Amino acid sequence: xxxRFCGDLDCPDWVLAEISTLAKISSVKLKLICAQVLRDxxxxxxxxxxxxxxxxxxxxxxxxxxxxxxxxxxxxxSAAKHNVDSESLSSELQQLGLPKEHASGLCRSYExxxxxxxxxxxxxxxxxxxxxxxxxxxxxxxxxxELREVNEPLVHLTFNVQDGERGRTAAIxxxxxxxxxxxxxxxxxxxxxxxxxxx
Amino acid sequence: xxxVLSEEQKVHxxxxxxxxxxxxxxxxxxxxxxxRRGAAPRACEAAARKLSIDVDTVQHGVEGLSYLLTExxxxxxxxxxxxxxxxVLGFSDELKKLLLxxxxxxxxxIRNILSELAPKLPSYHSLEWRLDVQLASRSxxxxxxxxxxxxxxxxxxxxxxxQVLQTDPSTLLHxxxxxxxxxxxxxxxxxxxxxxxxx
Numbered sequence: 001x002x003x004r005f006c007g008d009l010d011c012p013d014w015v016l017a018e019i020s021t022l023a024k025i026s027s028v029k030l031k032l033i034c035a036q037v038l039r040d041x042x043x044x045x046x047x048x049x050x051x052x053x054x055x056x057x058x059x060x061x062x063x064x065x066x067x068x069x070x071x072x073x074x075x076x077x078s079a080a081k082h083n084v085d086s087e088s089l090s091s092e093l094q095q096l097g098l099p100k101e102h103a104s105g106l107c108r109s110y111e112x113x114x115x116x117x118x119x120x121x122x123x124x125x126x127x128x129x130x131x132x133x134x135x136x137x138x139x140x141x142x143x144x145x146e147l148r149e150v151n152e153p154l155v156h157l158t159f160n161v162q163d164g165e166r167g168r169t170a171a172i173x174x175x176x177x178x179x180x181x182x183x184x185x186x187x188x189x190x191x192x193x194x195x196x197x198x199x
Numbered sequence: 200x201x202x203v204l205s206e207e208q209k210v211h212x213x214x215x216x217x218x219x220x221x222x223x224x225x226x227x228x229x230x231x232x233x234x235r236r237g238a239a240p241r242a243c244e245a246a247a248r249k250l251s252i253d254v255d256t257v258q259h260g261v262e263g264l265s266y267l268l269t270e271x272x273x274x275x276x277x278x279x280x281x282x283x284x285x286x287v288l289g290f291s292d293e294l295k296k297l298l299l300x301x302x303x304x305x306x307x308x309i310r311n312i313l314s315e316l317a318p319k320l321p322s323y324h325s326l327e328w329r330l331d332v333q334l335a336s337r338s339x340x341x342x343x344x345x346x347x348x349x350x351x352x353x354x355x356x357x358x359x360x361x362q363v364l365q366t367d368p369s370t371l372l373h374x375x376x377x378x379x380x381x382x383x384x385x386x387x388x389x390x391x392x393x394x395x396x397x398x
Contacts (some may be wrong), residue, residue: 067343126327130365187337194335 003092011096019097024058025068031105032095038071038113042120052136076110082120086111127170132169155181202284204271204345211263214256217283220297226257227301230264234312264301271302283296321355347371 002008006015007058031056033178040046041098046069055065075169086107110117139157144150176184204212215223225246232239237346240258246258277390281302285295292376326349333344351362366374 126329126348128348128350190334191337194340198334 001095001097004074004082005075005084005089005092007078007082007168012074015071015074018067019093021060021064022071022102023097023099025102026057027099027101027105029054029057030102031109032069033074034072034106034109037069038076038109038117041073042113042116043079072106075106075191077119077121079099079110080114080121083118086114088190107120131163132162153178200274200276200280201265202274202276202281204267204284204287208263208266209288211259212267214260215264215288215298216233216254216294217261218250218252220293222252223294223297225250226260226264228269229257229261231305231308233261233265234269234309248264267298268302268309269307269313272306273313275306275310310326319356321353321360324354324359326351339351 001010003011006012034052036046037050043186052065055068060068066117075089075093075139085094089110090103090107092107094100098106139154139156139190140182141150141152155178156178157174157176159173159174161170164167215226218226229239229246232242243257243261244254247254249258267285272294273282276284278299281299282295290298321374328350330346331346331348333342333346335342347368348364349364351364353360353362363395385394
């Protein structure tokens with residue numbers, strides 16, 4: 001059977017298996033655990049001790065606690081990935097056997113954070129490099145060893161480019177004559193106009 | 200298949216007949232530690248003091264024993280061949296039995312250690328992808344050129360490398376088809392026969 005939150009594919013076996021573990025926790029505590037898992041997905045620190053306290057009533061072993069976090073992580077991020085609304089998510093989780101109160105608690109947590117989650121996933125998407133900053137300087141060449149009176153402006157540009165994920169910044173310096181710089185500026189303005197038509 | 204021991208190794212192992220049963224057991228334990236964790240000169244010194252043998256003899260004995268054990272385990276020689284190989288050293292029957300027992304007890308573990316020494320190719324860790332559409336370039340406006348950018352994360356002996364690849368959708372479909380064909384090979388009669396015989 002196909003599920004929207006799994007990207008219109010079958011639900012993975014391990015997720016199916018852990019639904020019964022989720023049902024062992026009370027629905028109120030499950031909503032609080034969801035809140036913790038959402039913090040982790042949004043890049044904030046997860047408070048593992050709080051989760052341990054919340055699962056202690058259900059007498060889960062440490063392996064089950066980790067499985068609970070993993071399955072909630074999967075459900076929430078996959079639903080955000082495929083832009084599933086919270087009612088559809090709730091009905092699909094109930095089809096998998098999650099009790100109604102648990103599903104609605106989970107989906108209410110999801111709904112609150114759905115757009116922040118999607119923004120975060122967009123920011124984490126594959127990106128090869130990123131322009132950090134541009135620094136520039138305009139000089140005026142008076143004279144050189146080749147020619148006594150040069151009298152020309154010169155632009156120094158440095159692009160600070162950040163590598164994809166390791167965040168290493170590489171500085172790419174270049175010097176351009178006034179004409180070359182005009183060409184560069186004109187081309188970039190054309191690209192900017194094209195980008196604006198798409199926004 | 201018989202083991203061939205060099206003259207130097209025969210001299211190293213020559214200290215064993217003079218040692219008591221417990222001493223041989225201790226040297227065997229040190230030899231296994233050498234294989235598990237590498238050289239431990241202090242352990243050899245401690246053993247030398249405890250057994251009242253000098254350090255060099257202990258060191259040589261341990262090295263000779265570890266060679267004997269690794270070569271026998273590597274070649275997976277039978278008991279009879281093991282006995283015949285150490286026969287040239289002129290050991291007592293009791294010592295031969297001790298060494299044989301040492302070999303048989305540790306053979307499996309040594310083979311596990313040896314299997315990890317084989318060179319490894321980079322293996323798959325994870326994959327990130329992105330679908331883009333090129334709408335315009337400096338030379339040509341009004342284009343529609345889809346492209347899939349893939350970042351392949353590979354693991355090689357704890358080194359993480361990443362390869363960035365880019366392809367158009369039709370090549371990607373061809374790639375998927377080829378990989379599915381490769382997976383499909385496992386279901387042919389030829390592969391099934393081999394897998395059955397290996398089990």
